[in-house]
Amino acid sequence: MGHANAANLGRLLTQTARRVPGSIALVWGARAWSWAALDARVDRLAVALRDLGVGKGDRVLVHSRNTNAMFETMWACFKAGAVWVPTNFRLTPAEVTYLATSSRAVVMIRDAGFAGHAAAVRAASPHLRAVVAVGDAGPGEQDYETLLAGAVPPPPDHEAAVGYDDPCWFFYTSGTTGRPKAAVLTHGHMAFVVTNHLADLMPGTTEHDASLVVAPLSHGAGIHALAQVARGARSVLLAGEKFDPAEAWALVEEHRVSNMFTVPTILTALVRDPAVDRHDHASLRHVIYAGAPMYDADQQEALAKLGPCLVQYFGLGEVTGNITVLRPDQHVPDNAGSCGAPRTGMEVAILGEDGTRLPPDRIGEICVRGPAVFAGYFENDAANAKAFAGGWFHTGDLGRMDARGFLFITGRASDMFISGGSNVYPREAEEAILTHPAVAECAMVGMPHPKWGEAGIACVVPRPGMAVEEAAVLAHLRDRIARYKQPLRVVVWDALPKSGYGKVPKNLVKARLEAEGVGF
CATH class of the missing domain: 3.40.50.980 (Rossmann fold)
Structure with a gap:
């Protein structure tokens, strides 16, 4: 161009x-x-x-x-x-x-x-x-x-x-x-992104639609808002900076909101709030979540409450959100754990450490190319050289693609740890822990271990009014995932540390464990 x-x-x-x-x-x-x-x-x-x-x-x-x-x-x-x-x-x-x-x-x-x-x-x-x-x-x-x-x-x-x-x-x-x-x-590149969002995330959006803004406009929600403006759909902001599920549901009903962009932690909070049953939310067609994978148990809960309107996408700021999409009709058991297939006009590949494309179902780095990839980092040649090595944008996320082209994220490269010589991806244990009826949230990190090099510590938050103990979580996992993937310790917290975007950064989890002297 x-x-x-x-x-x-x-x-x-x-x-x-x-x-x-x-x-x-x-x-x-x-x-x-x-x-x-x-x-x-x-x-x-x-x-x-x-x-x-x-x-x-x-x-x-x-x-x-x-x-x-x-x-x-x-x-x-x-x-x-x-x-x-x-x-x-x-x-x-x-x-x-x-x-x-x-x-x-x-x-x-x-x-x-x-x-x-x-x-x-x-x-x-x-x-x-x-x-x-x-x-x-x-x-x-x-x-x-x-x-x-x-x-x-x-x-x-x-x-x-x-x-x-x-x-x-x-x-x-x-x-x-x-x-x-x-x-x-x-x-130029944002014109493609807006078009792609409208095609893949919320097809059919017009001036008769309304969009609820629950995340900061400074990032993904701002990109989402561009698409609303392009089509003439109204954007509805929450009144205050504090996220209030009851207010959100009242606005959904009042404005007949048809789409919203959110992150899994916020979506789960919305679904679990009693206000969801007090307000009419039948207008929702595209409840879009991104920013982090959503655990299967939480997905099922949201689908049961809201019906088939969940849209998942995987993207980074550097690809302006446009890597994969999982449509409402694709939220089916066959695709459990998948963040969807490549976005229209984009190409996704799993690359090995030598930069070659890996066959289906092999784990490697998720890399992407196409018109939604950004122009580069401002005045940062070293970061650009690394990010664009071999003509692909390197996400730093690990995953695998099946033969159909559906992507499964196994974690950030930085989240993986090696325990007793085996690669451990915390997401697998987190998914299993979240099937425990008393667990609301969970994050597992690898911490230094004298024998295994590193081992997992799972931090869990109980559901309101319920108690959960280390022994119960470990017993729950016994037959669900391989022994080497299980945490050696489980700590119970009242909340997980979250970033300004509602994600749970593993470095914050590690920092709190260190501060509290939790280790092996």
Whole structure:
């Protein structure tokens, strides 16, 4: 493609606002915005950014909870030809400062309550020209609404001219090792991703649909929202930053929500909340979960409660979510444990350590190529050389594909441990432990062992009102999986450590075990 011209991704909003101007675009708490109103606000913000000196390719850092402003900043950056650099709002000031300086952001837009984050960024970043605050601007900061009100609305078709390879979004990956890296997403590649999401995850989406946003817009939920805007479906935000299943189910009923993007831990919390039975959720057609594999027992529970509407996909920020999909009709026993088949237009292969393709059912590294693969990590040649070795993007995940092309993830390369010379993939033990009726959540990690090199410790969380003990879990596993795959110890916790995205990072589990002196 080289430097071929591309549609500015911001045109998705422009086109929808022209087609269905009076329809509802966004709902947040008691407020709602039509497509025409949202587009007009975005246009003013794009002008305001240009007035602040933001040029084509400049980075704009946005530190915000899910709000209308968070939504607006994405589209304004796209239209201005700038690069949207959203952060996970749970990050500390020091972490956000690293993102600001490594991206060389020229403007920071922050949500109310994050003055400390902005102060830290201002102190450390020589490139920053302005800080815009939503609601509580202090000295040296500009007020978001004042800025919008003062901007002169632009003429029609003011969107910046862009090339296929021009960046529009720095998607910071949490990364299992070292500092977060900016995955560069481009206007051209994102047009494919949006099309692919609509084709494979939620076919048939139109302006008659509604989407519930339960995850941070800074990451996967933001990509999901792009597809809603492209089709004119309304996005419904939760009122507060704390996830409340009862509120979520009330919104599903009120807005006849047809799709939502979530992660397995959140989906399981929704399914187990008593509110699920108090509200009509028959409108749900595509309940999409990704970000981590969902255990079979939890899947069955969700299917029993919600009906055949579960859509699983496997993807990383670097492939913008587009690796495999398991449709609702594919959630059948034959596919138990699978995260689905390759996404339309994408190729997935299991590669051995020498880079050659492995035959069906052999475990190796999951690698992928196709138009959804990102442009590379920003200014990180070493990481790019490793990630793109041999012409494939290397996910760092291990898995196998069956003869039909269905993928089964066995774990992250970094999760696997070697016990007594055998490779142990914690997921197998976790799946088995979760079939115990008293266990709600589970994570197993390999810890140093004097005899075996490493051995498994399983951390389990009991279901509310139930008790579970080490002996009972070990007895439950005895005939279910091979001895070498079983944990040697089981600890009972009231909760598992979770990342800002609701995942359970194994390094956090290990750190807590070490802190509590649990080992062999």
